[in-house]
Amino acid sequence: MNTTKTPFLDTIYHLRTIEQVILYDKVITVSREEETDAISFLETEYEREILDYPGMAPEFNSEAALWASKTVYLAAQLLLYREHNIKDLVVLLPDYKGEINASAILSADICLRFLPQIIMEMKRIDPDNLVIPILEKHLFQFHYSAVGFEIDIEKIDFEILAANDCLQQLYIDRIVQRKAIKFTESDFIKKQLEIGFGDYRKIFWAQL
Amino acid sequence: MYFLEIKKEHKDFFGSIRHWDNLKVAFETDTIWIKDFSLEQIDAAEIQQIPYKTIYELKDNLLFEKGKLLPSRKLPSGLLWTPILCALPVSLPKFNHNFFGVDQKLKILLKHSEDIKEAIALLVDYEELKLYIESAPKYRLEPLQWVVIDKSALIIGSPLLPIKGTTYWIDNNFLIPTGYNFEWFALVKILQGKLNPSEENIILWNTDNSYSIISKTHIKQLSISSFRLTFS
Numbered sequence: 001m002n003t004t005k006t007p008f009l010d011t012i013y014h015l016r017t018i019e020q021v022i023l024y025d026k027v028i029t030v031s032r033e034e035e036t037d038a039i040s041f042l043e044t045e046y047e048r049e050i051l052d053y054p055g056m057a058p059e060f061n062s063e064a065a066l067w068a069s070k071t072v073y074l075a076a077q078l079l080l081y082r083e084h085n086i087k088d089l090v091v092l093l094p095d096y097k098g099e100i101n102a103s104a105i106l107s108a109d110i111c112l113r114f115l116p117q118i119i120m121e122m123k124r125i126d127p128d129n130l131v132i133p134i135l136e137k138h139l140f141q142f143h144y145s146a147v148g149f150e151i152d153i154e155k156i157d158f159e160i161l162a163a164n165d166c167l168q169q170l171y172i173d174r175i176v177q178r179k180a181i182k183f184t185e186s187d188f189i190k191k192q193l194e195i196g197f198g199d200y201r202k203i204f205w206a207q208l
Numbered sequence: 209m210y211f212l213e214i215k216k217e218h219k220d221f222f223g224s225i226r227h228w229d230n231l232k233v234a235f236e237t238d239t240i241w242i243k244d245f246s247l248e249q250i251d252a253a254e255i256q257q258i259p260y261k262t263i264y265e266l267k268d269n270l271l272f273e274k275g276k277l278l279p280s281r282k283l284p285s286g287l288l289w290t291p292i293l294c295a296l297p298v299s300l301p302k303f304n305h306n307f308f309g310v311d312q313k314l315k316i317l318l319k320h321s322e323d324i325k326e327a328i329a330l331l332v333d334y335e336e337l338k339l340y341i342e343s344a345p346k347y348r349l350e351p352l353q354w355v356v357i358d359k360s361a362l363i364i365g366s367p368l369l370p371i372k373g374t375t376y377w378i379d380n381n382f383l384i385p386t387g388y389n390f391e392w393f394a395l396v397k398i399l400q401g402k403l404n405p406s407e408e409n410i411i412l413w414n415t416d417n418s419y420s421i422i423s424k425t426h427i428k429q430l431s432i433s434s435f436r437l438t439f440s
Contacts, residue, residue, distance in 0.1 A: 054432060196345045200367045
C-alpha cells in the first residue's frame, strides 16, 4: 500500500476526482492542517459545481462541507476496520452542529452524496451494524444526498426546500435524474414535477 | 347514383379526376360515361371545373339531369365499364435527344409549405435565453445541444425550450424555417452533396434564401454551466 502523510485529504481527493474510496491506513484522526487543506479543496470543487446550479447558488459553508467529508471518511474507515463500540461511534460520527439550511445542505452534498452507497455496502455485510442507524440519522437531515436511495420518506422534512429556489430545483432535478419514484409520493414534490414537465411528462419520465 | 357524360373529344379534361380510382368508365361511339361518384366527389371543385359535361342522376332506370325534375333519357344498354386508371392510360413524353439546355441553372429558393414538420431547432436571442436558462431544470436541457451565432443561440433537439424564437425543421442537415420548404425539395439530396459533401456541417437557411454554415464540431451539449462560461 502507498504511504502518505495526508490520508484523509488523499481519500477525499480521490473520492471527488475518480469517485472511488481509497483508504491508506487505519487512521481516524485528522490533523488541523489537513482539515484546512480539505476545506479549500472542497471549496474549489463547490465553486466548480455551482456553475451548473440554477439561479443564485448559496454561499459555501465550510463547516458543513468538512463535517460531511469527515463523516464519509469515517464511515468508510468503519466499513473496513470495525472495532469500536457504540460509545465511540457517537463521538466519531457527531451530529452536524450548525444550522441546516440550503448552504449547509449543498456544501455537505459535495461529499455526502457518496454516503448512501457506503451504507448499502455496510448493510450487505451486516444489516445489524450499529453504525447504520447513526449514518441514516444524518441522511434524514441531509436528505438531498440520499435522493433515490432506500430511505424512510416519512422522516424527511421537505419544507426546507421551499426556502431556497436553487436547492429546490436541484432536488427536483436529482429526483428526475435518479428516477426516485418514492420521493414523488410527497405532494409538494409532485406539484414541482408537474410544473417542470408541463406537456412533456411522458417524454421526461414515462413511468411517473 | 350519378353519371357523367362527355363527348370523346373532351376526354383530356379528365386529367384532374383520373386519380379517383373508385370511378368506372365506359365508351360509346362518340361519348364517354363515368359512374360511381361518391357524394363528395360529385360536388368537388375538380368536377365543376370540367367543361362540356352533363351530370345525370339515375332514378327508376331514368336519367335526370342534375337538379332537374324531368327525366331526359335512359341509360344506354350494353355499356362496358372499366376502372378509370385502365381506361385512361397515361403516356409519358419521349426523351428529347435534341435538348441542349444542360448549362441552365436553378436558383434555390424557399417557399411557403403546407406540410407539417416537427420543429427540431430554435434560434433565440441571448437575453431571452438567459432569462429562462439561469433557473432551468436540468432534465429540460439534457436532450438539447447548442451553438452560439453572434448574439443569438441556436438550440437543437427535442423537446425544445419554452422561449420565444424562430423554429426550424431538419432535412438532410439543412435547418429550414418552419412553414417553409425548398421550391425544388426533391433536389435536397443533390443540394446537400453540393453544399455539404462530407456532411460535417449543418446549414441554417433564412427565409430570404441566404444560409449560414455551422460546423458540427462547434455544437455542444446545452447546460447552465456551458451557457455561463460562454457569456462571461
